[in-house]
Amino acid sequence: MRKLWGRASSSNVMKVLWTLEELGLDYERIDAGGAFGRTREPEYRAMNPMGLVPTLQEEDGWSLWESNTIARYLCNTYAPGGPLYPAEPRARARVETWMDWTLGHLTAPMVTVFFTHVRLPEPERDWKAEGKAREDAGRLFRIVDAQVKGQRFLCGEHTTLADIALGCWVHRWFRLPIERPDLPNLAAYYEALKTRPGFVKHVALPLE
Structure with a gap:
């Protein structure tokens, strides 16, 4: 196995x-x-x-x-050519764009916010850095909010690797004890992610 x-x-x-x-x-x-x-x-x-x-x-x-x-x-x-990672070049490019965007832009500020609230002991927490990172993450999540308006997932009506790359940070964004901008489309997207058994089983967990 x-x-x-x-x-x-x-x-x-x-x-x-x-x-x-x-x-x-x-x-x-x-x-x-x-x-x-x-x-x-x-x-x-x-x-x-x-x-x-x-x-x-x-x-x-x-x-x-x-x-x-x-x-x-x-x-x-x-699952070559399946909906999770479509074979059609432009559809695949859209999926990979969001995978790269998550890794290249969103991950760094979200790591700072997450570690500050969950992983770091109190004496090591840099709240100034957390504030800036949270502001940066909020700005980036506004882009996601606009992207998912009128559709269930990042690239349309079906789950793709784009959602898998982003999903963990969406869950943590909504579960962390932080102030967040009101992003209704992002909130609806989070609810759509919760319909995927793999997300519920492996991602939508208590923060640790």
Whole structure:
């Protein structure tokens, strides 16, 4: 059976778990990273030289790292041309645009906000940095709010890898104890994400 190495509380691991659920693929998840350790061991570094999570290991021992790449690989291998990662060039480009946008723009401010409220001990919290990051994230979420107006998901009426890349941050945005701008389309999008069993099972969890 294929193995997914990584702790369930990692946003990047969540993306792959949700993808596996959408595709109906069997897997075994092995705790790694954070308090579980293992990522500095030579055997793990042989699979993933960055020593981060997640890492996917196929049944024949072949391994792959970087969550967005793993998600694309799973779709290309087990559901080529399916709605999760469409084959038509322009439809695929739209999906990849939002995947890249999430990684390149939204992740950094959301990591700052999330870590400040959830992961960092009080003496290490930089509230000035949190305020700026929250303002930046709010500005970026306004772009999402405009994108999903009149449609259920980022790229239309069907779930794609764009939603999987973004979904964890949407959940955390609404669950964190912070002030947020009123973005009704984004709120409706969050409700649409909750209709996906993989999102509910692996992403819409208590923050930790």
